[in-house]
Amino acid sequence: MARGDADEGDNIIGPRLRALRDRLGLSQRALARKAGVPSSTVSLVESGRTSPSVGSLKRLLDAAGVSLGEFFSSEFETPTKHFYRHDELTEISRGEVSYRQLGSGQDSSLQILHETYQPGSDSGRVMLSHEGEEGGLIISGRLEVTVDGQSRVLKAGDGYLFPSTLPHRFRNVGDVPCVVISACTPPTF
Numbered sequence: 001m002a003r004g005d006a007d008e009g010d011n012i013i014g015p016r017l018r019a020l021r022d023r024l025g026l027s028q029r030a031l032a033r034k035a036g037v038p039s040s041t042v043s044l045v046e047s048g049r050t051s052p053s054v055g056s057l058k059r060l061l062d063a064a065g066v067s068l069g070e071f072f073s074s075e076f077e078t079p080t081k082h083f084y085r086h087d088e089l090t091e092i093s094r095g096e097v098s099y100r101q102l103g104s105g106q107d108s109s110l111q112i113l114h115e116t117y118q119p120g121s122d123s124g125r126v127m128l129s130h131e132g133e134e135g136g137l138i139i140s141g142r143l144e145v146t147v148d149g150q151s152r153v154l155k156a157g158d159g160y161l162f163p164s165t166l167p168h169r170f171r172n173v174g175d176v177p178c179v180v181i182s183a184c185t186p187p188t189f
Contacts, residue, residue, distance in 0.1 A: 012072075013045060013051070013052065013057065014045055014046045014047060014048045015046075016071060016072075017042070017045055017046055017060065018046045020061075020064055020066060020071070021042070021046075021064070022081065024064055024065075026064070027085060027087055027088065028042040028043050028046070028087055028088070029042075029087055031060060031063060031064065032060075034063035034064075035059045035060045035062070035063035036059060036063075037056060037059055037060065041056065041060075042060065043091075045057075045060070047090070047091070054068075057071075081103070084102055084103065089101060089102060089114060090102075090103070092113075096117070096118045096120075096121035097115070097116070097117050097118070097121050097122070097123065098115065098116040099113050099114075099115055100113065100114040100115075101113055101114075102114070108187070109185055109186055109187070110183060110184075110185045110187070111183065111184045111185065111186075111187035111188065112181070112182070112183050113180075113181070113182045113183075113184070114179070114180075114181060115136070115179070115180040115181075115182055116177050116178070116179050116180075117141070117143060117170065117171070117172035117177065117178040117180070118172065118177055119172055119174060119175050119176060119177065120172060121171070121172050122169065122170060122171035122172070123169050123170040123171070124169070127146070127167035127168060127169050128164075128167070128168050128169060129164065129165055129166065129167050129168070130164050130165070130188050131164060131165065131186065132163075132164040132165075132184055132185050132186050132188065133161070133162070133163055133164055133184070133185055134160075134161075134162065134164050134182060134183065134184040134185075135159060135160060135161035135162075135182065135183055136159060136160055136180045136181060136182030136183065137157070137158075137159040137180065137181050137182075138154045138155060138156050138157065138158050138159065138178065138179075138180055139156060139179040139180060139181060140156050140176070140177070140178065140179045141155075141156070141172060141174045141176050141177055141178030141179060142154065142155050142172065142173055142174035142178060143170055143171070143172055143173070143174075143178045143180060144170070144171045144172075144173045145160050145168070145169075145170055146167075146168060146169045146170075146171075147160070147162045147166050147167075147168045148162075148166040148167060148168070149167075153173055164184065164188070
């Protein structure tokens with residue numbers, strides 16, 4: 001497996017692999033297990049964060065029952081997807097603040113995120129402001145939400161809803177990770 005940024009020629013591998021896997025009804029972990037590769041491999045290839053060696057790609061395709069020639073010459077239509085397992089969320093950002101998106105983000109005018117803020121982390125020093133509306137529910141932990149100069153500390157079960165054009169910021173003021181399920185329209189990531 002070659003690590004690093006994929007160049008434009010490699011961009012077809014990730015979407016094709018995901019479409020093939022979706023067509024077969026396999027999770028990323030299931031395909032990796034069948035192929036005998038680390039479970040992170042499929043995610044890294046599909047997201048374009050790594051370019052597979054020919055050997056790694058061949059192992060994945062063998063596990064899916066498809067030859068290299070078929071993989072590059074066939075059109076794999078991704079079926080309309082309505083349900084997502086936790087391991088199928090698209091990772092947008094990870095680190096002190098993690099954003100995992102429901103769906104690809106290209107097939108909906110509504111963006112739904114599973115957000116995790118580590119203790120003391122925040123959305124940044126600069127207040128955010130963009131077109132649209134957003135709302136969220138605190139699942140666990142405590143989150144300070146500042147909107148248009150007003151701040152509130154929200155806990156599990158509390159929520160927020162506001163026009164995204166108002167300056168806003170999020171900060172975990174607790175000593176445990178804070179988990180939020182949020183929605184934004186139109187998508188901003």
